[in-house]
Amino acid sequence: MVMGDIATGTDVLVVGGGPGGYVAAIRAAQHDLDTTLVERDAYGGTCLNYGCIPSKAFITATDLAHDAGNAEAMGVSANPEIDVAAMADWKDDVVDQLTGGVEKLCKANGVNLVDGTAAFEDEHTARIAHDGSGQGMETIEFEHAIVATGSRPIEVPGFEYADDPVWSSRDALATDELPEEIVVVGAGYIGMELSTTFAKAGADVTVVEMLDDVLPGYDSRLTDVVKARAKDLGIDFQFGEGAAGWEGEDGDITVTTETEDGAESTYDAEKVLVAVGREPVTDTLELDAIGLEPDENGFLATDDQARTAVENIFAVGDVAGEPMLAHKASKEGIVAAEVVAGEPAALDSQAVPKVVFTDPEIATVGMTEADAAEAGFDPVVGEMPFRANGRSLTTGNDDGFVRIVAGGDAGFVLGAQIVGPEASELVAEVTLAIEMGATLADVASTIHTHPTLSEAVMEAAEHAQGQAIHTLNR
Numbered sequence: 001m002v003m004g005d006i007a008t009g010t011d012v013l014v015v016g017g018g019p020g021g022y023v024a025a026i027r028a029a030q031h032d033l034d035t036t037l038v039e040r041d042a043y044g045g046t047c048l049n050y051g052c053i054p055s056k057a058f059i060t061a062t063d064l065a066h067d068a069g070n071a072e073a074m075g076v077s078a079n080p081e082i083d084v085a086a087m088a089d090w091k092d093d094v095v096d097q098l099t100g101g102v103e104k105l106c107k108a109n110g111v112n113l114v115d116g117t118a119a120f121e122d123e124h125t126a127r128i129a130h131d132g133s134g135q136g137m138e139t140i141e142f143e144h145a146i147v148a149t150g151s152r153p154i155e156v157p158g159f160e161y162a163d164d165p166v167w168s169s170r171d172a173l174a175t176d177e178l179p180e181e182i183v184v185v186g187a188g189y190i191g192m193e194l195s196t197t198f199a200k201a202g203a204d205v206t207v208v209e210m211l212d213d214v215l216p217g218y219d220s221r222l223t224d225v226v227k228a229r230a231k232d233l234g235i236d237f238q239f240g241e242g243a244a245g246w247e248g249e250d251g252d253i254t255v256t257t258e259t260e261d262g263a264e265s266t267y268d269a270e271k272v273l274v275a276v277g278r279e280p281v282t283d284t285l286e287l288d289a290i291g292l293e294p295d296e297n298g299f300l301a302t303d304d305q306a307r308t309a310v311e312n313i314f315a316v317g318d319v320a321g322e323p324m325l326a327h328k329a330s331k332e333g334i335v336a337a338e339v340v341a342g343e344p345a346a347l348d349s350q351a352v353p354k355v356v357f358t359d360p361e362i363a364t365v366g367m368t369e370a371d372a373a374e375a376g377f378d379p380v381v382g383e384m385p386f387r388a389n390g391r392s393l394t395t396g397n398d399d400g401f402v403r404i405v406a407g408g409d410a411g412f413v414l415g416a417q418i419v420g421p422e423a424s425e426l427v428a429e430v431t432l433a434i435e436m437g438a439t440l441a442d443v444a445s446t447i448h449t450h451p452t453l454s455e456a457v458m459e460a461a462e463h464a465q466g467q468a469i470h471t472l473n474r
């Protein structure tokens with residue numbers, strides 16, 4: 001310890017205040033453990049401040065404007081205009097309410113909040129640097145630590161986020177002006193969600209993607225629906241092209257792309273949004289001091305109790321590996337806290353739902369038909385198109401389908417792939433079915449409210465049993 005240090009002790013030190021860290025801290029405190037949460041930037045982490053919540057706020061506002069402006073068939077005519085600065089203010093209010101709530105909840109549960117950057121000194125000591133506060137360092141001694149330091153956007157060579165016209169997703173979600181033309185590099189979920197939003201707000205959007213399709217990793221029957229809708233919105237896709245460089249001034253730039261064969265193309269834009277993926281943050285932690293090394297992908301490897309190779313150090317959320325999703329981070333945070341508290345907790349989720357909030361939404365959970373076959377089931381599959389669902393037609397949003405996958409003699413529900421309206425909500429029913437070991441018969445015989453989109457889940461289960469009423473059983 002150096003002169004001027006303040007030394008404190010805690011049972012559990014949680015590093016990082018995102019959905020992994022703050023949830024872990026609250027659960028640890030609920031178990032009467034003395035808990036300290038250190039955050040170097042903003043409570044709520046990427047999710048609440050720069051990710052899930054601001055993006056969904058923008059998506060909701062631009063959907064509203066787009067739907068209102070395209071409802072002539074329903075007898076509604078309107079020409080909505082988006083005031084981007086006002087939209088950004090509203091989004092900031094939503095974020096502030098949620099992040100303020102996190103701080104209040106932490107305090108109300110007795111979590112000690114410390115602003116600063118934590119780095120390990122040894123397996124039971126961390127030093128906290130209070131950025132720019134002039135208050136010196138703080139040393140915290142701990143029994144257990146839970147690392148929840150999250151991830152950051154990957155940079156593409158030649159596209160530095162520090163340069164004004166180059167946006168990360170965080171910059172894009174902080175804007176209060178709409179660029180008229182934008183080039184989006186990457187057609188993964190963040191690139192596709194933001195492209196859809198900017199297109200609905202009225203921008204000219206060009207998506208440059210090195211691969212030959214959108215949303216790699218998802219079945220093309222799902223992504224084709226999203227791609228077709230994106231093209232209707234005017235999004236211009238350039239597949240097989242990688243971003244090579246840019247030149248010009250902020251507001252007037254030219255982005256150059258290159259194919260594998262070296263053919264170049266150029267696109268004019270005001271901004272270029274780079275959305276090629278995220279990488280775990282471990283370089284803030286001085287892991288050498290505790291002899292912990294990230295794996296070849298940069299993640300901290302953990303067991304099913306979220307424990308790293310160092311006995312008393314746990315890792316949760318994005319820093320602990322794929323899928324990099326907020327609900328997976330929170331679940332791991334709860335498990336880590338309970339293990340520290342001596343509870344017999346372990347990660348035993350049968351299924352982690354994944355959602356892309358495009359128009360329409362894609363949601364998947366559990367196994368695909370191919371996964372189920374590979375796992376030794378003789379899978380049965382049922383599908384219900386939204387165009388045969390009454391509620392879907394009354395919303396003017398009837399593209400897509402629900403597919404349910406089941407297996408085993410009893411017809412256990414194993415997975416679902418959904419593309420269509422409110423897929424993000426509908427997937428919850430299938431996730432619960434998987435966790436409960438429910439069968440197709442359980443889902444099909446459950447009375448679903450009429451007229452609702454959830455009837456499509458019930459009817460997909462009926463279809464898998466050859467008993468669909470509102471679609472043909474073939």
Ligand SMILES: Cc1cc2nc3c(=O)[nH]c(=O)nc-3n(C[C@H](O)[C@H](O)[C@H](O)COP(=O)(O)OP(=O)(O)OC[C@H]3O[C@@H](n4cnc5c(N)ncnc54)[C@H](O)[C@@H]3O)c2cc1C
Nearest residue numbers: 016018020040045046047051118150284317318324325326
């Ligand atoms: C644009 C966008 C949209 C997204 N949309 C969704 C979505 O719809 N649904 C979904 O499930 N997920 C979504 N995600 C992903 C989601 O945000 C992450 O999976 C989630 O935030 C991970 O939580 P975490 O707690 O692991 O890390 P984070 O939320 O990244 O939090 C980590 C925290 O640790 C802090 N930190 C780092 N190092 C230190 C240190 N040494 N000391 C102190 N503090 C430190 C950071 O400041 C940060 O606040 C989105 C992400 C982005 C970028």
